[in-house]
Amino acid sequence: MTKFSDLNLDKKVLKAIDDAGYTEPTPIQEGAIPPALEGKDVLGIAQTGTGKTASFTLPMITLLARGRARARMPRSLVLCPTRELAAQVAENFDAYTKYSKLTKALLIGGVSFKEQDQLIDRGVDVLIATPGRLLDHFERGKLLLTGVQIMVVDEADRMLDMGFIPDIERIFGLTPFTRQTLFFSATMAPEIERITNTFLSAPAKIEVARAATTSENITQSVVEFKASRRDREGTEKRKLLRAMIEREGDGLKNAIIFCNRKTDVDICAKSLKKYGFDAAPIHGDLDQSKRMETLNGFRDGSLKFLCASDVAARGLDIPNVSHVINFDVPGHAEDYVHRIGRTGRAGKLGTALMICVPRDEKNLTAIESLVELEIPRAENPLPAPADRKAKEARSDDAADKPAPKRGRRTKSEDKPEPQEVAQEKPVQKDADRENTNSRGRGRGRGRRNEDTGPKVQGMGDHMPEFIALSFEDRLSAEAEG
Numbered sequence: 001m002t003k004f005s006d007l008n009l010d011k012k013v014l015k016a017i018d019d020a021g022y023t024e025p026t027p028i029q030e031g032a033i034p035p036a037l038e039g040k041d042v043l044g045i046a047q048t049g050t051g052k053t054a055s056f057t058l059p060m061i062t063l064l065a066r067g068r069a070r071a072r073m074p075r076s077l078v079l080c081p082t083r084e085l086a087a088q089v090a091e092n093f094d095a096y097t098k099y100s101k102l103t104k105a106l107l108i109g110g111v112s113f114k115e116q117d118q119l120i121d122r123g124v125d126v127l128i129a130t131p132g133r134l135l136d137h138f139e140r141g142k143l144l145l146t147g148v149q150i151m152v153v154d155e156a157d158r159m160l161d162m163g164f165i166p167d168i169e170r171i172f173g174l175t176p177f178t179r180q181t182l183f184f185s186a187t188m189a190p191e192i193e194r195i196t197n198t199f200l201s202a203p204a205k206i207e208v209a210r211a212a213t214t215s216e217n218i219t220q221s222v223v224e225f226k227a228s229r230r231d232r233e234g235t236e237k238r239k240l241l242r243a244m245i246e247r248e249g250d251g252l253k254n255a256i257i258f259c260n261r262k263t264d265v266d267i268c269a270k271s272l273k274k275y276g277f278d279a280a281p282i283h284g285d286l287d288q289s290k291r292m293e294t295l296n297g298f299r300d301g302s303l304k305f306l307c308a309s310d311v312a313a314r315g316l317d318i319p320n321v322s323h324v325i326n327f328d329v330p331g332h333a334e335d336y337v338h339r340i341g342r343t344g345r346a347g348k349l350g351t352a353l354m355i356c357v358p359r360d361e362k363n364l365t366a367i368e369s370l371v372e373l374e375i376p377r378a379e380n381p382l383p384a385p386a387d388r389k390a391k392e393a394r395s396d397d398a399a400d401k402p403a404p405k406r407g408r409r410t411k412s413e414d415k416p417e418p419q420e421v422a423q424e425k426p427v428q429k430d431a432d433r434e435n436t437n438s439r440g441r442g443r444g445r446g447r448r449n450e451d452t453g454p455k456v457q458g459m460g461d462h463m464p465e466f467i468a469l470s471f472e473d474r475l476s477a478e479a480e481g
């Protein structure tokens, strides 16, 4: 069995690994560290949870132990698709450079330029960045990439999803031709293949078993659900979500709830909160400090429900998640695997629940064929439509109301989704403004404000065009619906 001490890593790195409590390298580490230390390019096909971060940070620290950083010319560069992943990589560097004297800077949106500029001015050994923010610094003339000896691209397939590939190509072009490249991706889409063929030179290819086979410790189920009326789908789906959560009882310690769209992440979190559930959203439009605060709260157990988008949650190392709930069936089957892989980690038991509306059935079939499993159908915990109708007639939709102490409701709550969402706002600080808006006919700008909730800060590091499109399309569809 290979030991870390067999891998030619720097002694100080070995000591830090020991402190981290790792006893043996994971397969990706065993495969990637030796060629990386020999200065070869590496193509790692691995996803998060396999120990891939250490598979590039450990050899980098060893290789960078010699030499010194020059002003504005980082010696190495790690590109990550999201701020959280970049921050996570930075944390890894901190842990493994405990006994080494290497400097690093983190260039991510939401953190002030000034502080980062100062660090870069002095010279850093390792620069960890999201592509957009890196190019911003470069364009402001604050940074030269001609001193980069090692460049890492982490989660390349996610970069592709987020539309970062042109940025990555540009950044490759700004670094020296002689650099060493360590490139990681969970999958090899044709576009990723093209990039690796263009920018990697005779790489050592290491592929570790995909966690794509959904772990045996995860109990999966799906509730098939059809709304009573299309325009009530959002409301009824959220009601179903609450019933599903309640059905889990004490077995549910905490949960990540995935929605396909950022607007739904917000709506879902707000709705849950309104009904007394301890929930908060995380997605790319929230400012960095808020995202970190939410994530830390979820990690330390002070937040029970994390409503998330794929991009925000992908790759995050959050141990001890008892439940993953797919509020929407993901559009890409692989995202299902990534999502539910947040639970059942390290041999623990986990539960993955999902809601499937009729138009998502195709996606459900695609997931089932990817994971080679028929996901068991769970019963809808809510009364059947006929019973429900009778009940609703009796109680005037009382079942959809939260506990009275959580704010007054008005007649308009029974209206289609956008109105319901607007009504869910009174729990927000700026409720007054939004209530005023909700009196309008709901077209154009006023309605847009209602639907998107409190003003978001920034648009992530770089907002790919397709996100803007789906955002707008959906809002106008709702405004018209």
Ligand code: AMP
Pocket: 021, 022, 023, 024, 025, 026, 029, 047, 048, 049, 050, 051, 052, 053, 054, 315, 317
């Ligand atoms: P990653 O795939 O880089 O996100 O790593 C997933 C988790 O595995 C992180 O919590 C690491 O701290 C942990 N880890 C990395 N390498 C090892 C190792 N050799 N032994 C045990 N845990 C590890």
